Amino acid sequence: MLExxxxxxxxxxxxxxLRRRLRLGERxxxxxxxxxxxxxxxxxxGIVAILLKEGLPIFGYTPPWEFLFGTKWYPISEPPTFGIMxxxxxxxxxxxxxxxxxxxxxxxxxxxLAEVASSKVRETVKPIIEILAGIPSVMMxxxxxxxxSPLVQSIFHLNTGxxxxxxxxxxxxxSLPIIVSVSEDALHAVxxxxxxxxxxxxxxxxxxxxxxxxxxxxxxxxxxxxxxVGRAIGETMTxxxxxxxxxxxxxxxxxxxxxxxxAIASGIGNAVRGGLQYQALFAIGLILFIMTLAVNLVAExxxxxxxxxxxx
Amino acid sequence: MIAxxxxxxxxxxxxxxxxxxxxxxxxxxxxxxxSDTGLSGSIKIIGSNTVTPLSSVWAEEFMKESPKVRIAVSxxxxxxxxxxxxxxxxxxxxxxxxxxxxxxxxxxxxxVNPYEIQVATDALSVVVNPANSISELTxxxxxxxxxxxxxxxxxxGGKDAPIVAMGRDTNSGTHVFFKEHxxxxxxxxxxxxxxxxxxxxxxxxxxxxxVSQVASNPxxxxxxxxxxxxxxVKPLAIKKTPxxxxxxxxxxxxxxxxxxxxxxxxxxTNGMPTGAIKAFIDYCLSPEGQQKVSEAGFVPLAxx
Numbered sequence: 001m002l003e004x005x006x007x008x009x010x011x012x013x014x015x016x017x018l019r020r021r022l023r024l025g026e027r028x029x030x031x032x033x034x035x036x037x038x039x040x041x042x043x044x045x046g047i048v049a050i051l052l053k054e055g056l057p058i059f060g061y062t063p064p065w066e067f068l069f070g071t072k073w074y075p076i077s078e079p080p081t082f083g084i085m086x087x088x089x090x091x092x093x094x095x096x097x098x099x100x101x102x103x104x105x106x107x108x109x110x111x112x113l114a115e116v117a118s119s120k121v122r123e124t125v126k127p128i129i130e131i132l133a134g135i136p137s138v139m140m141x142x143x144x145x146x147x148x149s150p151l152v153q154s155i156f157h158l159n160t161g162x163x164x165x166x167x168x169x170x171x172x173x174x175s176l177p178i179i180v181s182v183s184e185d186a187l188h189a190v191x192x193x194x195x196x197x198x199x200x201x202x203x204x205x206x207x208x209x210x211x212x213x214x215x216x217x218x219x220x221x222x223x224x225x226x227x228x229v230g231r232a233i234g235e236t237m238t239x240x241x242x243x244x245x246x247x248x249x250x251x252x253x254x255x256x257x258x259x260x261x262x263a264i265a266s267g268i269g270n271a272v273r274g275g276l277q278y279q280a281l282f283a284i285g286l287i288l289f290i291m292t293l294a295v296n297l298v299a300e301x302x303x304x305x306x307x308x309x310x311x312x
Numbered sequence: 313m314i315a316x317x318x319x320x321x322x323x324x325x326x327x328x329x330x331x332x333x334x335x336x337x338x339x340x341x342x343x344x345x346x347s348d349t350g351l352s353g354s355i356k357i358i359g360s361n362t363v364t365p366l367s368s369v370w371a372e373e374f375m376k377e378s379p380k381v382r383i384a385v386s387x388x389x390x391x392x393x394x395x396x397x398x399x400x401x402x403x404x405x406x407x408x409x410x411x412x413x414x415x416x417x418x419x420x421x422x423x424v425n426p427y428e429i430q431v432a433t434d435a436l437s438v439v440v441n442p443a444n445s446i447s448e449l450t451x452x453x454x455x456x457x458x459x460x461x462x463x464x465x466x467x468x469g470g471k472d473a474p475i476v477a478m479g480r481d482t483n484s485g486t487h488v489f490f491k492e493h494x495x496x497x498x499x500x501x502x503x504x505x506x507x508x509x510x511x512x513x514x515x516x517x518x519x520x521x522x523v524s525q526v527a528s529n530p531x532x533x534x535x536x537x538x539x540x541x542x543x544x545v546k547p548l549a550i551k552k553t554p555x556x557x558x559x560x561x562x563x564x565x566x567x568x569x570x571x572x573x574x575x576x577x578x579x580x581t582n583g584m585p586t587g588a589i590k591a592f593i594d595y596c597l598s599p600e601g602q603q604k605v606s607e608a609g610f611v612p613l614a615x616x
Binding site for chain 1: 388389390391392394395398399414415418474476481482483488508509511512513514515516517521524525528529531532
């Protein structure tokens with residue numbers, strides 16, 4: 001960054017005042033960029049600090065293992081009971097199922113757009129898919145409530161269509177655009193030489209996609225999947241509306257359930273600042289934060305290994 | 313130079329038009345204030361989802377009379393309203409359940425003094441799908457449904473189908489009132505304060521969602537304020553004990569006390585209300601205000 005200053009300084013014949021003014025401007029911009037970078041870190045640390053400060057005291061009332069593995073959540077009873085096992089299992093179940101639905105469709109769609117479709121189709125379809133990402137989650141909730149839940153109920157002969165499966169399908173629709181868009185970019189960036197070499201060996205299009213393009217773009221595809229998982233884990237409004245809101249530990253995806261995000265949203269309104277329920281909800285937030293952090297770390301590991309593999 | 317002058321003139325005229333418009337608007341405003349009640353300010357009402365339709369009607373009518381008062385109503389749940397009152401972020405808390413003693417303690421430590429005003433009455437209705445053959449239940453039977461002890465309509469004399477029990481989430485005053493008065497059977501000899509909602513009960517984020525689910529699901533049961541009961545669902549007649557007669561929820565049965573699960577709808581303010589807030593609550597309690605209670609589907613207060 002500093003290097004950009006030197007050519008200006010080197011230029012002879014410039015008036016001193018002008019030089020000083022430029023240098024001042026440069027300094028200002030540098031400082032501003034530095035502060036913006038710092039701000040992101042400060043905000044992150046601030047969030048962690050608040051989560052710890054507001055969430056940790058609950059473990060004085062409910063020990064951590066009881067909080068994590070307890071199956072009863074009665075925040076407004078006297079005395080209250082806080083066990084988040086049902087929410088934890090529900091979040092895992094819904095996220096995994098949503099990812100399992102979204103990844104094959106998303107990567108397939110990306111492969112089609114990048115390798116098979118004509119550039120005209122590609123330039124029309126991709127923006128349309130990206131518009132899907134802009135649909136507010138409350139609208140997806142409505143669609144799930146009105147269209148999908150009766151369908152799921154009748155197909156699987158359930159007592160109610162408000163269940164984890166309905167939520168998973170809606171979430172997979174919401175993470176699909178991210179997965180398609182980012183993996184398509186990754187596939188598009190695979191050098192043409194790779195493909196040409198493959199075709200020169202007499203390999204079919206499908207085999208090229210499967211054995212050359214997708215492995216070469218795997219780091220980008222992994223990043224896309226992790227972004228999709230992140231979206232699914234953190235989504236609140238849609239799951240609040242369609243997942244059913246039961247407090248039992250879910251056994252099957254067709255059970256009604258409450259995710260960690262939905263538990264926070266449906267309880268934070270009546271939690272008085274500093275009260276036990278308030279602390280318990282912050283502790284859920286803390287655990288959710290640790291989970292997303294873990295997802296990111298795993299993603300980073302996978303990416304690293306992938307890079308090494310290609311380098312070697 | 314000439315072009316520049318012309319440009320400047322045009323700018324001047326635009327500015328003049330704006331200024332004139334501003335003066336006219338301001339004059340219009342000040343002209344209007346002369347004729348109204350002289351009240352001004354903004355009132356925030358937060359709380360019960362059940363009371364929201366009623367408060368909204370009151371707010372609209374009141375703002376017609378006093379156009380300088382702005383009233384904002386939102387209904388995330390009674391618990392939310394009470395928490396907002398304690399945290400000092402609302403002027404009026406609307407609630408479908410009385411404030412608890414621990415909430416009063418929390419309020420006192422924050423220097424808030426909750427003042428309770430009953431503004432209407434509600435018959436808490438238990439609703440099923442119109443295709444359901446069941447038309448009356450005792451409170452003990454409903455309690456057994458919501459604690460997952462009875463899970464099939466067959467056990468209550470209906471058809472052989474699983475019961476899908478639905479309630480509101482913990483933000484809701486109706487959730488709390490129903491828990492105390494139906495699930496735990498307050499005021500009955502069989503009262504048991506240890507009973508909780510069963511873990512299979514669906515806790516929904518809004519009353520509208522529950523009513524629409526019951527309307528489309530023949531096996532569902534839900535509870536809602538009388539104002540939310542429409543033709544798409546069937547209210548059940550409730551028996552306090554098996555030997556009592558079954559009573560359907562209505563304004564009449566809630567008012568004469570024969571309907572067993574009627575409840576007060578309350579406003580809470582920080583201390584005695586004053587100024588615009590007092591004027592608004594006085595309007596709610598006036599004969600015109602109570603007329604709106606019946607129109608919104610709730611039960612007006614008994615005439616003194």
